[in-house]
Amino acid sequence: MSLKIPAKSCICLLALLAASCGTTDKNEKTALEVEQGNLVFKVNGNMQTQLYSTLPGAKPLMDEFQATEKLLISGKEIDRFTLENVSERELDGKVPGKEWILEGNYGEDSLKIHKTLIIKAYQGFPDLVSTQVSYVNNSAGDLFVEGWVNNAYNIRSQGETPPFWAFQGSSSESRKDWVRPLKAGYYEKNYLGMNATDYGGGIPVTAVWRKDIDVAVGHLALVPKLVSLPTEIPENQSAVRVGVRKDFDERTRFKAKDTIQTLETFVSVSKGDYFNNLARYSSLMQARGITVVPTEEEAFEPIWCAWGYERQFTLDEIIGTLPKVKELGIKWAVLDDGFQIAEGDWNANPEKFPRGNSEIKGLVDKIHGYGLKAKIWWTPLAADPDSKVLREHPHSRVVRKDGSPQYISWWDAFYLSPTKEETIAHTKETIHLFMDTWGFDGLKMDGQHMNAVAPDYSLDNPLQSVEGVPDFFHMIYNEARAIKPHAVVENCPCGTCMSYYNMAYMNQAVASDPLSSWQIRHKGKTYKALVPQTAYYGDHVELSDGADDFASSFGVGAVLGTKFTWPKDNPKAHESYLLTPEKEKEWKKWFALYNELMLSRAEYQGGLYDIGYDKPEGHAIRKDDQMYYAFYAENWDGPVELRGLPEEGTYTVRDYFNDKTLGDIRGNNPTLKVAFKDFLLLEVSPK
Numbered sequence: 001m002s003l004k005i006p007a008k009s010c011i012c013l014l015a016l017l018a019a020s021c022g023t024t025d026k027n028e029k030t031a032l033e034v035e036q037g038n039l040v041f042k043v044n045g046n047m048q049t050q051l052y053s054t055l056p057g058a059k060p061l062m063d064e065f066q067a068t069e070k071l072l073i074s075g076k077e078i079d080r081f082t083l084e085n086v087s088e089r090e091l092d093g094k095v096p097g098k099e100w101i102l103e104g105n106y107g108e109d110s111l112k113i114h115k116t117l118i119i120k121a122y123q124g125f126p127d128l129v130s131t132q133v134s135y136v137n138n139s140a141g142d143l144f145v146e147g148w149v150n151n152a153y154n155i156r157s158q159g160e161t162p163p164f165w166a167f168q169g170s171s172s173e174s175r176k177d178w179v180r181p182l183k184a185g186y187y188e189k190n191y192l193g194m195n196a197t198d199y200g201g202g203i204p205v206t207a208v209w210r211k212d213i214d215v216a217v218g219h220l221a222l223v224p225k226l227v228s229l230p231t232e233i234p235e236n237q238s239a240v241r242v243g244v245r246k247d248f249d250e251r252t253r254f255k256a257k258d259t260i261q262t263l264e265t266f267v268s269v270s271k272g273d274y275f276n277n278l279a280r281y282s283s284l285m286q287a288r289g290i291t292v293v294p295t296e297e298e299a300f301e302p303i304w305c306a307w308g309y310e311r312q313f314t315l316d317e318i319i320g321t322l323p324k325v326k327e328l329g330i331k332w333a334v335l336d337d338g339f340q341i342a343e344g345d346w347n348a349n350p351e352k353f354p355r356g357n358s359e360i361k362g363l364v365d366k367i368h369g370y371g372l373k374a375k376i377w378w379t380p381l382a383a384d385p386d387s388k389v390l391r392e393h394p395h396s397r398v399v400r401k402d403g404s405p406q407y408i409s410w411w412d413a414f415y416l417s418p419t420k421e422e423t424i425a426h427t428k429e430t431i432h433l434f435m436d437t438w439g440f441d442g443l444k445m446d447g448q449h450m451n452a453v454a455p456d457y458s459l460d461n462p463l464q465s466v467e468g469v470p471d472f473f474h475m476i477y478n479e480a481r482a483i484k485p486h487a488v489v490e491n492c493p494c495g496t497c498m499s500y501y502n503m504a505y506m507n508q509a510v511a512s513d514p515l516s517s518w519q520i521r522h523k524g525k526t527y528k529a530l531v532p533q534t535a536y537y538g539d540h541v542e543l544s545d546g547a548d549d550f551a552s553s554f555g556v557g558a559v560l561g562t563k564f565t566w567p568k569d570n571p572k573a574h575e576s577y578l579l580t581p582e583k584e585k586e587w588k589k590w591f592a593l594y595n596e597l598m599l600s601r602a603e604y605q606g607g608l609y610d611i612g613y614d615k616p617e618g619h620a621i622r623k624d625d626q627m628y629y630a631f632y633a634e635n636w637d638g639p640v641e642l643r644g645l646p647e648e649g650t651y652t653v654r655d656y657f658n659d660k661t662l663g664d665i666r667g668n669n670p671t672l673k674v675a676f677k678d679f680l681l682l683e684v685s686p687k
Helices: 007-021 275-288 315-327 357-369 388-392 421-437 463-467 469-483 517-530 550-555 581-597
Strands: 030-036 039-044 049-053 070-073 076-078 082-091 097-108 111-122 128-137 143-155 164-170 179-182 186-188 194-196 202-209 214-219 231-233 240-254 259-261 265-270 303-305 332-335 340-342 345-348 373-378 413-415 442-446 488-492 508-510 535-540 559-562 617-623 626-641 650-655 660-666 671-686
Touching: 030 082, 030 097, 030 111, 030 128, 039 111, 039 128, 039 265, 049 265, 070 111, 082 111, 128 143, 128 275, 143 214, 143 265, 164 231, 179 517, 202 240, 202 275, 214 240, 214 275, 265 275, 275 517, 315 332, 315 357, 332 357, 345 357, 345 421, 357 373, 357 421, 373 421, 373 488, 421 442, 421 469, 442 469, 463 469, 469 488, 488 508, 488 535, 517 535, 517 550, 517 617, 550 559, 550 581, 550 626, 550 671, 559 581, 660 671
Parallel strands: 303 332, 303 559, 332 373, 373 442, 442 488, 508 535, 535 559
Antiparallel strands: 030 039, 039 049, 070 076, 070 143, 082 097, 097 111, 111 128, 128 259, 128 265, 143 240, 164 179, 164 202, 186 231, 202 214, 214 265, 231 240, 340 345, 617 626, 626 671, 650 660, 650 671
């Protein structure tokens, strides 16, 4: 990294130019230029910024300096400050580097604001620069502040169709794709608080890319924060707007001489799609203090779930399916929703289990008797209004500002507040029931409400509940692993974009009720970027396109799973998942192939293919000296490029699903003409 123009010389130059020529035009000149890897970050005399990249083939990102940090006061954006001082110093702490401190002032009648902009370039994290801003009210009286904005960039289009693709890390009840093409008229607020009564949270990063470059913005706080990352292409325009925005719930009094400080936010650039920027973000967060739990080998084993029988399952149905589960080479059996008395009373429902908890213990023994491992479904933080925990501890609920409880619509339940002692004690008691008394080997934690919690106004600091969710899941992980040292802890936040902060405390991610095979694949790519050593489970194959698309899980290195019923369905289930003889033959082939190759444990190569612009859609996995490629298209007849191979070698290409050799290629010309429908899975080995 380097400071292109010495700060003191630059400021002196600006002062001289201002004296002789006036400041308006001359303040547009560069006052500071920070080069961090392939990202060049400029600041001018109005404390506005400009980005460009030296990545090979990267075209201009913006035409001019832009007002990228803004203070929102009484409907007005304060975004133009006269730069007065620049200093530079070494950055100490967990992640070393350099930082630049820029100070300037805004003055208009009775409104006077002092701005301090801190720019950081972290050693070992090229192509990323962070910013943090402090504003001091130097006015004679108080002001009313509505919010602040950082990293507000207008990124030029290069005339492509679509003009941009985007990864957006927010969650909503629509369960939208995390990766989407953008076009004129597009807007997404990307609020990371509650977007519905039981939907919220996510990954505090937005990445937008063209064919030549990806630009990501986000924040670097180590706990969840209630900010937005709006993404917009206005009507009749092609440039995309991104940024990090904090809107205060109410007009906030900004007292004279007081300070408002923003979060530390960042901008990062990379080639390809969003994968590399997301991976860099996660690496920096871990260097700053986020600790991701270790890999668990048992989390990579294939899964059968009893949810095919739905809530009206019988014990005999589950036990009767176990021989077929074992025959297919599946290693886990999951008891799903419907065993409990209520959410918040997790004992065996006597209507289903007349002999009570001992019957569930007997089921676990049966599962173990077949050489399988047992996992149990559970929805922590949820409690039915008449549940045992709320009867005994009514104050354990999250309380809204009006005094009412926060509602979880999916379960007809209330939120438990994650930092309250009653909630923690109830949760630990439940884990011991499941894993100590009953003997389960893993937890399937389920529900979109787990992703985030609203402010709890029964606490002295209502935001304690928002920021305390990750520690709650850390507690669950530690408790489960203390009972069963190899416990698999799955977090399945039902269709939401999972909170990055919760990812640290699970050892099995999941596609989480995918609405399409596309979601299985791009969710897999996302998890492989953020927590690459964690097992990623593609969820029940019955949720994929055609209810049989194992190939989408295979191509991104996902764990295979199914919820088939056998030898018959539960008559009260709303849909059939019966394992017919035809399906059984196909299921056996896929699970045998999975157990043979175990690509879920291998290294996903997320930077080789652009999931948006590359056609056909491509994914790659490296295992030892072999590469495994997956391509997807409705129909494809043409070339595919097998990227990531050493140029000097010769390689044999095999369609491993159909066990058919397709020929040899050279690493310096890794193109192969193919024809396929839906998917093509290739194994490439040195010759």
